[in-house]
Amino acid sequence: xxxxxxxxxxxxxxxxxxxxxxxxxxxxxxxxxxxxxxxxxxxxxxxxxxxxxxxxxxxxxxxxxxxxxxxxxxxxxxxxxxxxxxxxxxxxxxxxxxxxxxxxxxxxxxxxxxxxxxxxxxxxxxxxxxxxxxxxxxxxxxxxxxxxxxxxxxxxxxxxxxxxxxxxxxxxxxxxxxxxxxxxxxxxxxxxxxxxxxxxxxxxxxxxxxxxxxxxxxxxxxxxxxxxxxxxxxxxxxxxxxxxxxxxxxxxxxxxxxxxxxxxxxxxxxxxxxxxxxxxxxxxxxxxxxxxxxxxxxxxxxxxxxxxx
Amino acid sequence: xxxxxxxxxxxxxxxxxxxxxxxxxxxxxxxxxxxxxxxxxxxxxxxxxxxxxxxxxxxxxxxxxxxxxxxxxxxxxxxxxxxxxxxxxxxxxxxxxxxxxxxxxxxxxxxxxxxxxxxxxxxxxxxxxxxxxxxxxxxxxxxxxxxxxxxxxxxxxxxxxxxxxxxxxxxxxxxxxxxxxxxxxxxxxxxxxxxxxxxxxxxxxxxxxxxxxxxxxxxxxxxxxxxxxxxxxxxxxxxxxxxxxxxxxxxxxxxxxxxxxxxxxxxxxxxxxxxxxxxxxxxxxxxxxxxxxxxxxxxxxxxxxxxxx
Numbered sequence: 001x002x003x004x005x006x007x008x009x010x011x012x013x014x015x016x017x018x019x020x021x022x023x024x025x026x027x028x029x030x031x032x033x034x035x036x037x038x039x040x041x042x043x044x045x046x047x048x049x050x051x052x053x054x055x056x057x058x059x060x061x062x063x064x065x066x067x068x069x070x071x072x073x074x075x076x077x078x079x080x081x082x083x084x085x086x087x088x089x090x091x092x093x094x095x096x097x098x099x100x101x102x103x104x105x106x107x108x109x110x111x112x113x114x115x116x117x118x119x120x121x122x123x124x125x126x127x128x129x130x131x132x133x134x135x136x137x138x139x140x141x142x143x144x145x146x147x148x149x150x151x152x153x154x155x156x157x158x159x160x161x162x163x164x165x166x167x168x169x170x171x172x173x174x175x176x177x178x179x180x181x182x183x184x185x186x187x188x189x190x191x192x193x194x195x196x197x198x199x200x201x202x203x204x205x206x207x208x209x210x211x212x213x214x215x216x217x218x219x220x221x222x223x224x225x226x227x228x229x230x231x232x233x234x235x236x237x238x239x240x241x242x243x244x245x246x247x248x249x250x251x252x253x254x255x256x257x258x259x260x261x262x263x264x265x266x267x268x269x270x271x272x273x274x275x276x277x278x279x280x281x282x283x284x285x286x287x288x289x290x291x292x293x294x295x296x297x298x299x300x301x302x303x304x305x306x307x308x309x
Numbered sequence: 310x311x312x313x314x315x316x317x318x319x320x321x322x323x324x325x326x327x328x329x330x331x332x333x334x335x336x337x338x339x340x341x342x343x344x345x346x347x348x349x350x351x352x353x354x355x356x357x358x359x360x361x362x363x364x365x366x367x368x369x370x371x372x373x374x375x376x377x378x379x380x381x382x383x384x385x386x387x388x389x390x391x392x393x394x395x396x397x398x399x400x401x402x403x404x405x406x407x408x409x410x411x412x413x414x415x416x417x418x419x420x421x422x423x424x425x426x427x428x429x430x431x432x433x434x435x436x437x438x439x440x441x442x443x444x445x446x447x448x449x450x451x452x453x454x455x456x457x458x459x460x461x462x463x464x465x466x467x468x469x470x471x472x473x474x475x476x477x478x479x480x481x482x483x484x485x486x487x488x489x490x491x492x493x494x495x496x497x498x499x500x501x502x503x504x505x506x507x508x509x510x511x512x513x514x515x516x517x518x519x520x521x522x523x524x525x526x527x528x529x530x531x532x533x534x535x536x537x538x539x540x541x542x543x544x545x546x547x548x549x550x551x552x553x554x555x556x557x558x559x560x561x562x563x564x565x566x567x568x569x570x571x572x573x574x575x576x577x578x579x580x581x582x583x584x585x586x587x588x589x590x591x592x593x594x595x596x597x598x599x600x601x602x603x604x605x606x607x608x609x610x611x612x613x614x615x616x617x618x
Binding site: 111123126127158159169192204205215216217218219223224226241243244 | 432468469476478499503504528530535543546551553557
């Protein structure tokens with residue numbers, strides 16, 4: 001019931017995933033809104049809810065005051081073992097934390113010169129303490145190992161300079177604690193080195209990480225829009241623009257968040273993949289793929305073991 | 310004596326500025342290194358220094374322990390009224406603060422959809438307090454008014470969401486203080502709205518601002534490199550790439566930091582423009598232009614008056 005394109009695109013993406021990946025998918029929503037659309041999607045099962053959280057409501061309060069909203073129903077399905085994982089359009093802690101986890105963190109996949117890096121926290125927390133970031137680093141390393149096939153992930157701290165001693169107080173203190181305790185810790189990392197693929201995992205406070213990732217998205221959007229507007233202003237540009245269209249489209253697809261679908265909230269007692277609020281069918285299909293990969297990788301158990309250590 | 314391209318490119322840029330803008334320019338450096346190059350640049354006057362700060366030295370300590378380094382000589386020229394302003398390649402506080410200023414801030418010009426915005430602090434401070442950001446906002450508004458011709462500058466706080474109450478503790482507390490006290494304060498601003506030119510001035514802590522601006526630079530670099538590498542991979546792309554070259558070059562120039570040259574450190578008792586360490590002749594020429602504009606606008610006096618209020 002959430003996101004800009006619900007329920008139509010969500011159901012389309014879910015149906016594509018059911019077909020393509022051969023997994024059982026339940027969709028949770030108001031029967032009146034969802035049931036009529038399910039005729040086209042016989043593989044999807046409706047699990048009804050009776051309440052909906054409006055766009056104008058305070059999300060965390062609404063989750064508490066509306067126990068039968070789709071978010072709560074999803075979390076219960078997962079808690080009761082009737083679902084292995086679920087997808088939501090906002091990073092709310094509807095499910096409890098793994099014992100020992102200070103704060104859950106939200107990760108995001110970032111394209112780099114040589115593939116992808118995993119960047120967290122991109123928005124689950126603000127005003128993090130060093131002990132949170134130390135755990136984000138450990139949980140991020142588990143993610144890179146189990147979900148991205150990096151057997152010995154290199155973990156960096158996003159900072160304003162790579163030299164030791166650079167950073168704000170949080171980064172400096174976190175670096176001190178990670179040094180010598182986290183295998184694969186490579187110290188501070190600057191944005192340019194993130195793109196140069198010098199780390200598999202990049203750690204930041206959720207305010208800094210959110211601003212950083214939004215800055216990257218906004219910069220890319222700004223540049224592509226300017227190229228699209230400026231290039232056709234000359235006749236040569238018009239022709240050239242048509243000739244490069246295919247290559248540009250390929251590059252855009254490679255860095256498009258819709259291809260990654262989403263990423264699970266790390267540190268909670270279950271698999272909840274956070275998808276973009278603007279998700280279309282393709283993004284939802286990919287979010288379901290990520291959910292299945294996290295389930296298959298037993299991500300929750302692996303993080304539990306790592307945090308217990 | 311500082312920066313990647315000193316002294317050759319620095320002298321070339323200074324000479325171009327002397328010719329183009331008709332101002333008297335002194336260059337400060339070791340006579341042995343600079344004098345021979347000055348034969349080509351008769352309009353430049355050498356002011357000798359005897360010490361040089363090495364790349365491997367701790368800058369702030371070196372400035373204290375080497376009173377006759379070029380940075381200290383420049384600051385003294387300015388303090389003694391023998392220069393109206395000066396340019397350095399790193400944001401160090403060699404000159405004292407204006408009375409009442411909590412912390413100097415470093416600004417940067419950001420290209421937007423409709424011109425430019427002024428973004429500060431991009432790296433002079435970390436772990437800012439709300440009172441610093443309140444002053445950055447006021448000083449930034451003076452900059453936008455006096456240097457960018459915005460008669461009623463709109464000032465936003467960089468945040469992870471535009472809604473009131475979003476942000477980390479620093480942003481939330483700063484927003485509370487600015488609301489109702491700073492004319493033109495428009496609340497929180499997200500990166501996409503920065504590019505949409507919703508603010509003339511965008512304020513952040515120097516750690517956040519530095520990471521944000523480096524993220525923007527690194528993203529742009531990443532995209533342009535990928536376009537350059539990917540487009541010529543097909544024959545159509547090769548031809549198209551040649552046809553759009555002029556337009557792409559124009560766009561790159563429009564967003565190139567070398568065109569802005571640098572920006573003065575705000576809140577110190579003089580005009581010290583901070584140029585990029587990678588500055589070439591063009592960047593230095595533009596940094597000198599900015600210096601003159603700041604002098605002509607009586608920026609220090611205007612900030613002093615604003616802070617006194």
